[in-house]
Structures are given as structure tokens and as C-alpha cells.
Amino acid sequence: MYHDILLPVAPGGEVNQAIPHAASLAERYGATVHVVSAVDTLARTLRGPQAGAFAERVESAARERVGTVTAELEAAGVVAVGTVRQGEPIDVIEDAIADTDADIVVMPSHTRTGLRRVFLGSVTEKVVRVSPVPVVIVPMADDEADEADRDDGAAVSDEGERDESTVDGT
Template sequence: MYDDILLPVAPGGEANDAVPHAASLAERYDATVHVVSAVDTLARTLRGPHAGAFAERVESAAQERVESVTAELEAAGVDVVGSLRQGEPVDVIENAIADTGADIVVMPSHTRSGLRRVLLGSVTEKVVRVSPVPVVTVPMADPDDEVDEAAASADDGQTADGT
């Protein structure tokens, strides 16, 4: 059913709960996981004395992230290919679906709400709208929400896990 799975990862991103889901699908269907990270070309067009250094840091972080996730999947025995692509994340993911022949996309979805969601938008939501293949979204809690939850629990005399 699934021969090729696309797993987009953010440059320098933290742990990605979508990785185990992609690994599980790959194991079940004997599929290849294509790990891709987008290096937004906007960073290269910025003006100023540090624009080039910033773009290099973003690209380096993206490469490290792809290598880290690729190594994690290889260690789990999954057939994996990693790549770095230039462009807007949604465009990169949409093109990667076509280029890799992906049958499914597995990606995280942050649980932002309210004004933060409106202002920050969601690459995942946009991919869901444009993708010609199914998109599995894996909820990831926003770290700020976890801090707020821990503080609220502490006020109630409870730990973050409810004990």
C-alpha cells in the first residue's frame, strides 16, 4: 500500500513525534522513508552583513536534522533517504511528494491555538490542503503549553503528570 513515505523535518527542530509513526509504517509496509528538510530561500535574500552567515547556520541546522533523523531510522532498520531542499517549506514538501513518488506524508502538527495559531499559521495545515496523497498528522504539544500546564498543576499542588 505504501512504498514511499515522506517525512518532513524542521531545520534544527526538536524531537519529532512523527518519526516513530513513519518508522512504524515503513516497517509494516516495507517502505522507504524520505526525510526532507526545507531551507527557506528567504534567508539567502536578506540584506545586511550577517545574512549569509544566518543562511549558512539555517542550512547547517537542516543538514544536521536530516542526518540525525536518518540515523535514527537506520538504527531502527528502516530503509531511509535524506535530502535538503531550497525553498518555502510547503512548496518543498509538495515538490518532494512528486519527486519521491511518496504515497503518504507523515508530519507533526503543533497544538497551537488562538492568536498564536492565526499569527504563526501551520505548514502542516497547508500541506494537508495541497497534498495529492494522504497526510498523517502527529500532534506535538507546544513547549510553552507544557510549561503553562506544569505551572497550573503546581498551583493545584499536582505535578505535570497529574499526581
């Protein structure tokens, strides 16, 4: 059913719950996982010495992330191919779907809501709109929201429940 799976990853080193899902599908169907990361070219168009250094750091982070994910998949016995591409993430992913002849896309989505979702947007939502193949979306907790919950004085238990008794110190 699936021969080629596209797994977009961000240049950062954050935990990505979509990786085990892609690995599971690849194992089940004997598919190849194509790991792709986009390096936004906007940084390259900026002027000044700092812009070039920033662009190089982002590209280096993307290469490192793709290498790490590819190695993780290969260690699990999955055939994986990695690439870093220049461009806007949505364009890179859309092109990678066509170039790899992907049968499915597996990607994470942060659970942002409200204004944070409006202002930050969602590459995943855009991919769902333009993808000619199915997209498996793996929800990921938004660490910043979790951190904000902890910073307001309420403890969060291992089960994710808030313990309001710590707010006033009792």
C-alpha cells in the same frame, strides 16, 4: 500499500513524534522513508553580512537534523534517504511529494490554538490542503504553552494535570 513515505522535519533539533510513526509504517510495508527539510530562501535574499551567516547556520542545522533522523531510522532497520531543499516549506514539501513519488506524508502538528495558531499558521494544515496523497498528522504538545503553564505558578503533574495548590504556596 505504501512504498515511499515522506517525513518532513524542521531544521531545529526538537523531538518529533512523527518519526516513530513513519518508522512503524515503513517497517510494516517495507517502505522507504524520505526525510526532507526546507531551508527558507528568504534569509538568502536579505542584505548584509549577518544574513549570509544566518542562512548558513539554518542550512547547517537542516543538514544535521536530516542526518540525525535518517540515522535514527536506519538504526531501526528502516531504509531512509535524506535531503535538504531550498524554498518555502510548503513548496518544498509539495515538490518532494511529487519527486519521491510518495504514497503518504507523515508529519507533526503543534497543538496551538487561538491567536497563536492564527499568527503562526500551520505548514501541516497547508500540506493537508495541497497534498495529492494521504497525510498522517501526529499531534505534538506545544512546549511553549507547557512552559507558560509552569511559569504562572501552577505545577503540572507527570499526568499533565495542574496542581493549583502551588499557586499561592499552599
